[in-house]
Amino acid sequence: MKIQKLKRYTCIAILFGFCSINESVMLSSAYPWNTIEKGPYLQNVGKDHITIMWETAYATKSRVDYGITEDCDLFVEYAKKVKLHEVTLRPLRSNTRYYYKISCGFTTRTGSFKTAPNHNIPFRFAVYGDSRAYPDIHRKVAENILKVNPDFILHVGDLVNDGRKDYQWDSQFFEPLHDVIDHIPIFTSLGNHENNAQNYFDLFSLPNNESWYSFNYSNCHFIVLDTNKSYGKNSKQYRWLRDDLRKTNTKWKFVFFHHPPYGSGIHHGSDLKVRRLLTPLFRRYGVDIVFSGHHHIYERSYPIGSAFESKTTPVTYIIAGGGSGPLHKTSPNTWTASTEKINNFCVVNIDGEKLNFKALDTNGRVLDRFTIVKDKGKYQQYVKRAIPYEQIEFERTFPNNITPPVVFLKKGKRLVQGAVKIKNTFPYLVDVRIVWHHLNDWNLKPRQRIVRIGGKKTARIPFTFYSPKLNDIWPPPKFSVIYDTGLGSGRIAGNYLQILLPRELSCNETKTPLELDGRLKEPFWADASSANNFIQSDGSGLAQKQTIAKVVRSQDAIYFALVNESEPKNLSANVKKRDGNIKNDEAVIVSIAPHNDATSGSLHSKEDEIVYQFGVNYKGVQYDSKGKHKEWNGKWKSKTRINDEDWTVEMAIPYNVLELPSPPKNGRRWRINFFRSTRRPVEKSEWSTTIGSPLTAKRLGVLTMN
Template sequence: MRLPLASLALLLTLLLATASGWPLAGAALQASAEPELGPYLQWVTPRSAVIRWQTAVEAIGHVDFGAPGRLDRTVSEAQPTRLHEVRLCDLHPETIYGYRVRWHDQQTEEYRFRTAPPRGRRRFRLVCYGDSRTDPATHARLVQRILAEAPDLVVSTGDLVAAGRVLEQWKPMFFDPLRPLMRSICYWPSLGNHEQNADIYYQLFSLPGNEAWYSFDWGHAHFIALDSNQRFEPGSPQVCWLEQDLRATRQPWKIAFFHHPLFSAHPTRGINAVRWSWQPILQKLGVNLVFTGHDHHYQRTFAIGSAARPYKPPTWQFTTGGGGAPLYPVQQQIWTEVTRSVHHYLVLDFEDEAVRGRAVSVDGEEIDRFTIRRRERPEEAHFVAWEPFLLEKLVGAALERQELVEAAPGEPFTVERPLHLLNSELPPLTGEVVWEAPAGWQITPERSTWRVDAWKGLEWKFTARSCWPECYPLPRVRFRLYKGSLARNFRNTEFELRPFRVWPRRTVEIAPLPQGAIQIDGRPDEPAWGEAAEQVAFVRSDGTELALQPTRFRLARDAERLYLAAFITQQDIALLDAGETERDASQIASGNEHLLLRLARGDVRYDLGLNSRGTLYDARNGNLAWNPTWQARVAHTPDGWTVEMAVPLTALDGARPRPGEEWRFNVQRGDRKAEDRSEWVPTFGALSDVSRYGTLRWR
């Protein structure tokens, strides 16, 4: 517990009393001897334990403890408080104790707990799970099943509540479901992103170290809790502590638990940067097991480690984020041995040099069973090497640093980009490069060999030709590592990249129309629209391929307004009636079926759009308080929806554009069925980077 309890006393009194009907100070005491929170067990060691609980009013707390049924020892607090913390000392290892807590004239029934085993004890049972936020009913069902497993300790991979700074959430989401478990079994948490590093977290838990990252021993295992939300780069305080802590321990089993997975089975989430900092440390310093959450499903990886000499034992990594939060989909990855999208917990029995594990669903189904032997070297089919991931990162970063390939619509272009990759991190490697080029490309050579030397690095040359937009989808290149190029063989012998990004220089010229030629009703059927050039070929925001469903638009103007008409294909017509109904809701430009016109005039950016229900969205340089008067209507059609927009030029900070003046602009479409964005000019994820927009030329 990091901070003085007084800092939260007033909040605890006011917020918890009003939110949950708890009595304020001075009210009549409850007849029940159950405190508001707890009692709950913390920081159990072979020789000590901490008892925590919270009462409705300030009181001096007492803990009576001893052999079960004979509570002949008492520890009392020095000062009255509401949030109580009492440490029991001079205990015996692996011994059952009884205890009860007292305050004023109330006391709980007797509860029991077992102290931690002495160092070196080679048998214990661990339960691990995480992401229990949001659904207390599912969490409570899991807790009942965990209790039936009779674990010696429980570790959590974080996201205990939905919003850690909201005091009212902690009792119903966390403490109530866990009440029957935490009064007898020590629960060791780690910080998820939803805890928000809140002071409340540090008030409620008693943990070693600085409580954000800490370690403890249990039997013949060393546990390390980390905070993947805080700085994790080499040289940061957390990483320095981690390296020092791992070098100091002599325990045979080393176990790390934290929130964000180093190897995710989520179908759309990218690589978390913490992988590049922590995985080398964990495998170098002998961590055997890694438990994470964040992804609301279950995953067990193959053994992951270095394939170079000297041999280091690999790590097995688990994602156990099925504690109650809404489930996420899964996608089999090269590192994935088992994955399921289900609420669950993980139980592991440590027996000398082996651990036998089971993953169990909330309904009691066994979804995984495995045995890991600490000294056993996994076979090639069950071993994933670290070096290919590092090579992929280095090659990908070098390609990312290269400039965009510029192309003009309808014209051929050539890509000649030699890659020179300096190497200071990889052992010598050899392999080949194989292109996977669609019909619109000519690439030479289609296949070539490569070598990474200790100092020379990697060199790779190619020539690629195509024409825009026939260049989509962009070609892929497959890097293959030859077997035998490292000290041991492994399953992840290849990876795939797109070696360049193509940016089209697109321009629209708009000439004035007669005043009143366009009426805004959502149906672009006025003859005047025929005078505007139709714009097609929307590209996915990452720039890799054309949009899955077509979008077409036209721009026009008169003396007073800028007009846009759009024709948007949507195969799932039912989606058109869904979405936000409140203007400027952030989901309009992200989670809804939507169309967004982005204009940039000098250093000012205007976003004007709407969803398929006709709800408006507008922002000036990202400021949603900007709400000019403009018109937009939608109409639903058998194959999608249409849009008409009219934006007064005076709404765009005054002066009308001069003939020949150029603005930057883009049009973004949100396809809810495909769960993807597409753009007239791809920005490669930098949606607000106006330098990547097209050009609007006023005539």
């Protein structure tokens, strides 16, 4: 309990002796209009103590009558009048059923609880989380938890949708659990939706600082963490966790927090920071199961251990985030033993050296089950099913360490050289086979190669490509990388030969003024050369929705017109203010490097490298930047128009915006490119392939002034 809690007070039970019926009636009738608004609910159960909490409409004394029979012949009372009541009963007998009652006005609530057992007594606990959205579903989960009758419940966070809003605690949490937590204690952990609100710390009575804490129950140790707060190696929480694990020698160890280090829900993915910082401690200090939420799914991992660490044990990771939040789609990973998009909760039975686990849905159907036995021989069977975390990390990072070959197709040149680069960031050997396929009109030698890459080494695997005619180069060849680490094997597909094309465009001069209306009605547009055959930005082939770009110049400005293929019903844009991220809208962007003289192909100063960008979405919202400076704004004009089969845009960019002292002379060559994004279909395309470097001037096409 935090010191700053002013609304509630803890009362330690002192044996007052027998409480007469008359005393109870006098206490209740003193405030006949008062009512119990919340609770009672049970907190922080131990072998010799438990805390009972409830909330009343008006401030009144805190009193609990209790005993080992329903007569409740003992009581504890605190004279301070409060609305939120917290009474800790101590000392109590271990593994004993107690009865209790609280009174408020003419209302009396009764309940019972069982104290924690001594070492090695069998017991059962339930786990679930993410109960924040739909109270009716949460109520069904609670009803099914009640049927399995656990000794206590652990909640892995996101109890409500917004912990700062008082009313949500009633409707989303306490009301659905009303018939459960008056006789089954509940331990909770903080999710991101609690927002670290004071309501959480007021409403619950938990050990330590209530953000992270631990407790023993029978032959088990339970640790609850807060992954919303700092848990880096120098943080208080990390040091506390490490010290707590070091001094714990119970048969079973369980850890609970909100953000999963291994998660297959596509809405969030795995929390890689948790994985990097906390999972080594779990392996080192013998944690058996880690429970999380955040993903509104059920998922269980295979045991995850290490192929190289000594004196570590594998850990099973479970996501029990189906308490009632909107369900998420799931996509199984290497570590996934079982997963399902469904509302769920988990039940764990502990009996000495044996653990039985079940995951159930809201109809009581068993979704998954497994057993761990700590008997030496049988535990080894569990260990043999483990996946090395090193293999999981290799599979996660390896695709990003493959660099496709880049070839520059010059006019008249059919034979080009390129190489696949593969970096092995791990300390062990990796065998790799590269196989080319979907060649279309291309040819290459060899079509496959096998290499062995040493630990922490990079391999360069060369190939010779024979290109078809420029009109037939799309789509480019694909290649797959088949690998074997000795720990596991796999295949990575979907890589393409990256092609740089000699894109060139001419720019005529006109003396006819441009009327910006998006109609392209001026005669000079018909005579302007066109930039077409836009390519998907990932280099996979021609764009599904094509764009035609044209450019002309006057003595004052350079003009652009873009015709963008799309039906009006497919147009979509979210950005409404200038300089927003229109790259995810239906939009176009013109990139210009006017200080780069493409004739010599050299850059003479930092100024030469500047790429100006001018963009507009179909609604007419502008975007511009100077190099990486997105805050830069130039004075230029644009106008869009929506037509039956496309939308068009005209732009007029004065030379002074490009920081040019005079109009470009005939023969002057700029670098230029055109980018297009669509949302239906989702696609990004460009005229000159930049291979992820849109602000690198030498990757842009060439614009020649006629």
